[in-house]
Amino acid sequence: MRIAAALQDRFIRWALRVRPPEPAPVILTQRRVYVLPTRAGIGYAASLLVMLLGAMNYNLSLGYALTFLLAGLGVIAILHTFRNLAHLSLAPGRVEPVFAGDSARFTLLLHNARADERRQVQLRLAGGMSGIVDVPAHSSAAARLAVPALARGWLALPRVTLDTVWPLGLIRAWAYAVPDMRCLVYPRPTGTAVPPPPTFGGRAGNAARNPQGSEDFLALRGHQLADPPRHVAWKTAARLGADAPLMTKQYADPAAQTVWLAWDVLPTAMPVEERLSWLTRWVLDAHAAGLSWGLRLPGSQLAPAGGEAHLHACLRRLALHGKE
């Protein structure tokens, strides 16, 4: 069993021909597509053998013709199945960062440059399996692959097996690809009931005690998609009617509510990963509370700010802490 696995591994490494990961787009040239009969195909061949013997025994000329026609069909099936996969190209699509413990979702774009639809292409990872994708002619289709994200940091897309048994299910064509794709995995935040950061600098403490203090209305501006829904000026929208653009309420300078989330406020005995989990939780909470926060890690710090971009910058810093 172990020898078989080792042999398969060796085969795959040989089969890939390039050292993974491969730059995009990955084109499955004909040399990378392998073909073997499926179990159904072997059954089909066995049936044909029985039919051939029957035709011989009874001198059925049309029995020969039938057997030969079906044998030809089997050969043609090899070509059609092979063609269904050959020259398909694979490009990385979006990958959203996830928290450790969730599933990383890789989107792969399959592009079909041919004038015929490619049907029933299946993408598989060593562990799980994705759905089956049909790629229309001269067009692309997206396939999503879920990979469990176990640890923070970069998670590379493992080897993908693309296979298809279309059109008859008698033949399986497959190819391996390791597209250069990775997913950022944020540290897993600790449970929700955590105490707020124990140290506060200056006025930040007030903010922590009274996070609602930031609700000083300043002005209205045009709505942007990223604005939190609770900042939309719904009353204004109701007054202006459905056709009018949405407005977003802006609040007074949140600098007064700045907190510093720092590495060294946590107990020295706390292991690194747990520390990062706590900081992640605090960053999320600070963002949810609409605060402005700064992040201080050993050797680096991010100046206080608020909003999505800052949130992700912080999480990225936490995810890659000690890994770059």
Next chain:
Amino acid sequence: MAKSKSQAITAMQTWWLLAAALSALLPLTPHVPLWLSALALTLLAGRALLNWTNRRLPARGWLILLTFAGSAGVLAQFKTLFGQNPGVALLVLFLALKPLEARTRRDGLAVIFLCYFLVLAQFFFAQSMATAGLMLATIVAVTAALGSLADARARPADLLRRSSLMLLQAVPFMLLLFVLFPRVQGPLWGLPRDAFSALTGLSDSMAPGSISNLSQSDAIAFRAKFGAKVGDTPPRDQLYWRGPVLSEFDGRTWTSERRLPLPRLAYAPQGPAIDYEVTLEAHAKPWLFALELPGQLPPDSLMTGDYQLLAKTPVTARLRYTVASHTAMTAGLDESAGVLRRALALPGDFNPRTSELANGWREKLKTDEAVLDAATRFFLTQGLRYSLTPPLLGQHSVDEFLFDSREGFCEHFAGAFVFALRAAGLPARVVTGYQGGEINPFDGYFTVRQYDAHAWAEVWLKDRGWTRIDPTALSVPSRISQNLAAAVPAGSNVPLMARLDLTLLRELRLRFDAVANTWNQWVIGYNPERQREFLNRLGMRTPDWRQMTATLAVLAGLVLLGLTAWALRQRRRTDAAQRVWLKLGRRLGRRGLPRASWEGPLAYAARIAARFPESATEIRAISALYGRLRYGSLDPVLLDELKTRVTRFQP
């Protein structure tokens, strides 16, 4: 590689399986017992109903019960479960039952494979062109169903189109394999006893009525191909195709005696030889037919002491052989006493009136020839009539035919004549076979049908040996000079092809027969000999299996290469506008201003404008036009404009 668990099949896939099963079962219904057809169709309809109403499949127990009940029915019908007909019946039963327990893809595959087997089984019963066409339709449907198992979301029209396309592409392989796959002559093992139960033809016994039964059939007995020259076909009154020779008579039935093979021909060939090739339809009996008398035997055949040509095994498949006959041959001058004694034997107490008449000839006349003359004169003058429906005869059948009813078919004539001669002391016997035939003007084959079955007499004379006398010809000459329809009274029920009217219909039928014959000769009759002959004609000098396999491999490889090229071909990615633009780049390239591969139209145009300032306006217009065509829609009017402007652009 394969998934451990087979996927469940969808309702759509079930419809496909049912359609495939129906298309495989329907053509078989005439060949299996009626109750089985009804049961199978009911089961399929039941499965369709379950699928329609989205209900659960029946419990396994019911299916086991049905399987046993059905198999018991087959057993009761055929008395066995082994053999061709019960085998087909069981396959039909299983194919009807399998969809009722088809839950997964693997079950679906079993249904598909059973369907393919039943297509093969269909060829047990018929291998005509119509059957082939019908089965092709079935194969398309079954293959589409196979496709649906691999692609649950495919539209039915796409599945049918894909299946037809793939089968079409498989045809070159089929033809190559059909022609070049080394054929073996079956059977490989013993055939079941019932394999050829449905065949008709002459038997080795003759009772009143046995040949007139055959006269109702216009099925083809055999075809003969004579040389192409005029005169190669012998005149009609010499077309006596010799079959079983009957020399034993029990008062009612003539039977052939035990057949002893002759070590060599008992006669020396005389007169000109007529060479011809016979394609004999299967009739499950060993006899071969040849014109009287064959001077050279086909391979794997022997001749009996009464000059009957026999194959070494019963003819269970269409058989082709070449023979040379000498129609003017005398044989049996030194016939053994035993044979002559048996040719005189008569059972006592039958036909007293005929015996008395014959004894009278013998007493009055001195020589055998004179007795024979008397007998022929009697048949000429007795006013015997030829009829397809002679009255039933009693114990003294010869007496009743000759003196009372005077109405009979050729077996009456021949039997009565031989009886009379034997009673008069002349060794004589009945010969059955076919007389006449008809040339098919469309392919030149001489066609002999079952209604050409005939019986005549053979008498032994001391200095002439065995001599053929046809008593039917004496009384009803038109049977021999024309055919059956000319000889029987108007209004008789004569098969279509024997009739002398309805020429249009007959011509259509002859045309069809000619096509069917080509099909039979080249497709159905493509056996090891024909393969050798055909490959010889194609230039393979000594085609053996090694050469055939090698040629097959090379040619199949070439076809595969061509198809692979098709499979991997990429469409040209340049459009018409791009081609014009690239042409311009090549032309300016010759003048030292080639287009760089990374260069966009505007950048290139700017470079050209800088080099040829007097053409700057024109090249900018051209590049703008190209941009509109290339990145907008391909307007044919604008495309023409682009073409002319590019052609005219000569800075």
